[in-house]
Amino acid sequence: GAGVSQSPSNKVTEKGKDVELRCDPISGHTALYWYRQSLGQGLEFLIYFQGNSAPDKSGLPSDRFSAERTGGSVSTLTIQRTQQEDSAVYLCASRQQGYEQYFGPGTRLTVT
Amino acid sequence: RKEVEQDPGPFNVPEGATVAFNCTYSNSASQSFFWYRQDCRKEPKLLMSVYSSGNEDGRFTAQLNRASQYISLLIRDSKLSDSATYLCVVNRPVLKLSFGAGTTVTVRA
Numbered sequence: 001g002a003g004v005s006q007s008p009s010n011k012v013t014e015k016g017k018d019v020e021l022r023c024d025p026i027s028g029h030t031a032l033y034w035y036r037q038s039l040g041q042g043l044e045f046l047i048y049f050q051g052n053s054a055p056d057k058s059g060l061p062s063d064r065f066s067a068e069r070t071g072g073s074v075s076t077l078t079i080q081r082t083q084q085e086d087s088a089v090y091l092c093a094s095r096q097q098g099y100e101q102y103f104g105p106g107t108r109l110t111v112t
Numbered sequence: 113r114k115e116v117e118q119d120p121g122p123f124n125v126p127e128g129a130t131v132a133f134n135c136t137y138s139n140s141a142s143q144s145f146f147w148y149r150q151d152c153r154k155e156p157k158l159l160m161s162v163y164s165s166g167n168e169d170g171r172f173t174a175q176l177n178r179a180s181q182y183i184s185l186l187i188r189d190s191k192l193s194d195s196a197t198y199l200c201v202v203n204r205p206v207l208k209l210s211f212g213a214g215t216t217v218t219v220r221a
Binding site: 033041095105 | 210214
């Protein structure tokens with residue numbers, strides 16, 4: 001079946017602009033995660049959605065970052081007033097049961 | 113201290129060799145452990161779960177040492193296709209995962 005998809009695959013933006021990153025999880029997966037990965041670094045947890053529960057936002061690095069998940073499916077991660085340190089690969093993952101997470105191909109964000 | 117720490121490598125090995133590496137984790141309450149594989153500029157994919165008694169999956173063997181809080185991965189008879197970054201992953205509350213920065217393995221012909 002279809003895996004996790006993300007769009008765009010690459011995004012170049014100017015410092016100070018807002019960006020929106022999209023994630024389509026695997027159909028039926030109730031849990032959705034956002035991570036970011038900087039060069040040579042591990043995955044940094046950002047936010048976690050589980051069903052209709054309030055999201056776990058404990059990993060968001062600043063109030064410039066927000067995310068929503070509409071209808072329990074598609075999620076959008078928004079970064080306002082982007083900074084150069086926001087440049088990274090943003091990965092989305094979904095999960096159904098247990099701990100195994102299935103990752104999308106990521107969005108490579110470059111802030112110039 | 114990072115939740116999960118790994119030797120970044122790289123481990124450069126010839127085809128057919130055995131390569132092994134560890135990671136350490138800081139949370140003694142962790143219960144679930146995994147190795148993920150990440151190819152260059154690709155997303156991470158689950159390689160194998162790690163069970164208390166140790167487990168094998170073909171040429172891959174994973175071990176868990178709870179007392180010392182480390183996990184190991186051993187690859188036997190290395191193939192060129194094993195070249196990748198291996199991420200050590202440990203659960204954290206609630207239903208989240210902590211990822212190490214990865215160990216890079218390069219298998220040469």
